Amino acid sequence: MKKIIILMSTYNGEKYLQTQLDSILAQQGVEVQILVRDDGSIDGTLQILEHYKQSGKLLYYTGLNLKPAKSFMDLIRQAPQAEYYAFCDQDDYWLPQKLLKAVTMMEKINSEDIPVLYHGKTTLVDSNLKFINLSTTPYTICSFPQSLILYTAIGCTFVFNWKLLHTIQQYTPSFQISHDNWLDQVCRAVNGKVLYDSNSYVYYRQHSNNVSGGIHSWDKICKRKWKNLIQSPCIRSKSVDELVKGYGTMMSIDNLEICKKILSYKTNWKSKYILLSEKKMRTGIRMWDLNYMISVILGIF
Secondary structure, eight states: OEEEEEEEEESSOTTTHHHHHHHHHTOSSEEEEEEEEEOSOOSSHHHHHHHHHHTTSEEEEEOOOOHHHHHHHHHHHHOOOOSEEEEEOSSOEEOTTHHHHHHHHHTTSOTTTSOEEEEEEEEEEOTTOOEEEEOOOSOSSOOHHHHTTOOOOOGGGOEEEHHHHHHHHTOOOSOOSOHHHHHHHHHHHTTOEEEEEEEEEEEEEOOTTOSSOOOOOHHHHHHHHHHHHHHSTTHHHHHHHHHHHHHGGGSOHHHHHHHHHHHTTTSOHHHHHHHHTOGGGOOSOHHHHHHHHHHHHHTOO
16 A cells, blocks of 8 residues: 555644544545644643554644644654655545545656645535535646645645655745745746646635635625735745745746846836736636736735
8 A cells, every 4th residue: 555644733632633633544445644744732632642543543743833824844854754745634524535536637747756745625624524515616627836826735735755755854935925826936937747646535624713714705705805915015026036045946947037027026016917927827816817917016026
């Protein structure tokens, strides 16, 4: 059986943690090893982790409160070598075939030579795991330039290979939007393979204490992203700058050229026009493209 290391960050997750851990341990057709980083919990989370550790079912360590993105990046740095890895939230529920389905899809690719990232849909459920809706992804297959605008990959569905983890370990960005967006963008930037599964094997719990997530519709997602653009300007170009610093030598000429256009767009109006005229930066989704064009014109992309 293929070995998969589960990377989980916990924070005050005592209410749903046991259910999630049990669903991981019930995975079929794969060997799982769970590595948890606790992000400064003050509830009963550590007691639950210690119980599972004493039972030989997981390993965990603690640290200062870094928030999800940096906590997951620390897990990547601490992870031992294995064939595959998976991100995991503390409050979801996995169907028994989740990991096997991901590995089966990834095994069709020669994944030893290139970074490979799998992601898929989620089933939105309430706090009691009752069905709300399937997550909607307006753009399931996108290029590297489009991934700098669209954030469609859901981190709690991620399964990735050793090559991608090793690539991520080579550079620690000073700025990153989130751990899942970073993995997705790095994989595409270095011409890795991103696989999308239109099926859902994760019950994505929606509740008032979500550390992240909790957005039900793409209309709300677009509004949130636009709000982030206004309140935290240049988050996308800052991310591109980090990609070039860390992986510029590994990028294709085309990908690097797109990055250079983004990093120079604020130089003058001609540079803005060049970026706005770049057809590769079109997503085909009107609201996202409009947000993109406005942010470039205002100099906040």
